[in-house]
Amino acid sequence: MRKVQRSFILWLLLGAAAFGQERAGRVVLVPLDDRPAVGQFAQMIGAVADHDVIMPPRPMLGQFTRPGDTARIDEWLRAQDYSRVDALVVSVDMLAYGGLVASRAPATPLAAAERRLEFFRWFRSRHPRVRVYAFGTIMRVAPTADAASRPWREPLARWAELEDRVPKTKDAGLAAELAQLKKDLNPRLIEDYLAARRRNLRINQASIGLKRAGLVDVLVLLQDDARLDGLHRQDQEALRGQLPPGVQIYNGADEGALTLTSRAILDKYRRPVKVAVVYSSEKSRQVVAPYEDRPLQFTVESQIRAAGGRIALAGEAADYTLYINGPETTAAEFEAFLGRLTRDLKANRPAALADVLFPAPHRSGADERIIEALRRERLYDRFTGFAAWNTAGNTLGTAIPHANMRVLFLERFNDGTARAARAEVAHLELLLHRYAGDYLYHDVVRPEVNRQLREGRKIPTDELSPDVYAEVNREVAGRLGPLIEKFFAEQFRDRTYQRLKVTGLRDVKIYLPWARTFEVVIEYRMDYQPNP
Secondary structure, three states, rough: HHHHHHHHHHHHHHHHHHHHHOOEEEEEEEEEOOOOHHOHHHHHHHHHOOOEEEEOHHHHHHEEOEEOHHHEEEEHHHHHHOOOOEEEEHHHHHHHHHOOOHHOOOOOHHHHHHHHHOOOHHHHHOOOOEEEEEEEOOOOOOOOOOOOOOOOOHHHHHHHHHHHHHHOOHHHHHHHHHHHHHHOHHHHHHHHHHHHHHHHHHHHHHHHHOOOOOOEEEEEEEEEEOOOHHHHHHHHHHOOOHHHHOEEEOOOOOOHHHHHHHHHHHOOOOOEEEEEEEEEHHHHOOOOOOOOOEHHHHHHHHHHOOOEEEEEEOOOOOOEEEEEEEOOOHHHHHHHHHHHHHHHHHHHOOOOEEEEOOOOOOOOOHHHHHHHHHHHOHHHOOOOOEEEOOHHHHHHHHHHHHHHHHHHHHHHOOOHHHHHHHHHHHHHHHHHHHHHHHHHHHHHHHHHHHHHHHHHOOOOOOOOHHHHHHHHHHHHHHHHHHHHHHHHHHHOOEEOOOEEEEEEEEHHHHHHOOOOOOOOOOEEEEEEEEOO
């Protein structure tokens, strides 16, 4: 009985220390908008290395087609206490226009956007010690998918694609199609589209100027959803001719904050991560993934570098192995790939998975063959990092930062203190979060919800009416919540890890952040008992 009492008292003391002990560091983040993938994910990734990621209050960040409040965000940034902040990570799109969706519209004049970038000059003069990490986006081909753009967004996107392709190919059929699109489209739509693109190019060029001037330490420019041809390719070429050393352009957008949070924390400790990469097939290296315009291998290597890592050299010990499950993989190649992955997990060798296959019918989410193998072997919680959502860039930009922070934790914070337990449970929370979002939502719940709306009720899912939004929110929470609870009970509950035992899941909250089914907010806390 006394032994039990002593263990309980020790658990209470360690738990109190975990919450009272100072965090290992802090990052201030201005995210791309208010969606979970661009902010909440970054906070969860920082927590894996016991770093707080502090963001402006959510109401400042706008919602869907309502832009963020750039003036209030600027005030919020200037009011922060940076004496104990390690880095500032800023979405240029949020600072200049009010977010990603706002960046695709011409409402913000160029002069106003340029004035907002003066914040970086003020910040460097006041806080020269704090490193600044900035990311901007190159405007995608298609306009934002909402109710207003429903009648014309695909014709406008096709026009932007052919405006680039026809001069290169001289194809008469495509030229005729382009001419017809110009006749059919409202000229104002084309004018607005080009105005936003011209302004964004100027702001990206201004961001390059900030990097050259030393006002920004690290800058990446992310190509939002792309096609092989389109006016975005011309923007890329204009920017590539001006890039100073170290500035990257590659496919991505939503994951920019995650990538630079990882980079900032690794830079703080001067700890580049060495990554070995295993593809599901040799052909998959050269596949151009959906919504991208460069081969997969280019995206993989760009994401590793941007997040603070590098490819491990032949014969060099890697910090972890990044497995890439991609297209153009035969059944035999997949079985060999899966076998190698599961052997690493069973042996507790550090391994992360970026699942970018996105198979039919849902074209998003995890490969269910891998999910089933992990479930059968009870290997879900062995990953160093895992992601399988939306695009290759988004997935890589989640799995890689997660794995990087886990490597840093094992090296620097796995010291037996209460902080180690806190960081370890953050890692487990993030693993569960990705399984819940990338598999349970995108593979199980979302397809059925979309089918009922689109087929049963003939309701488009790009932007829901307020009544339907409220209804779908309730349905998603009602469907997804029990699946998460069941999954947690089967794969995490009562499992003992190096620093803790997982005991429960509480404060589960599920809702759609925007009036569409594209993404879901999942919040919860894992209860745990630190090991004596």
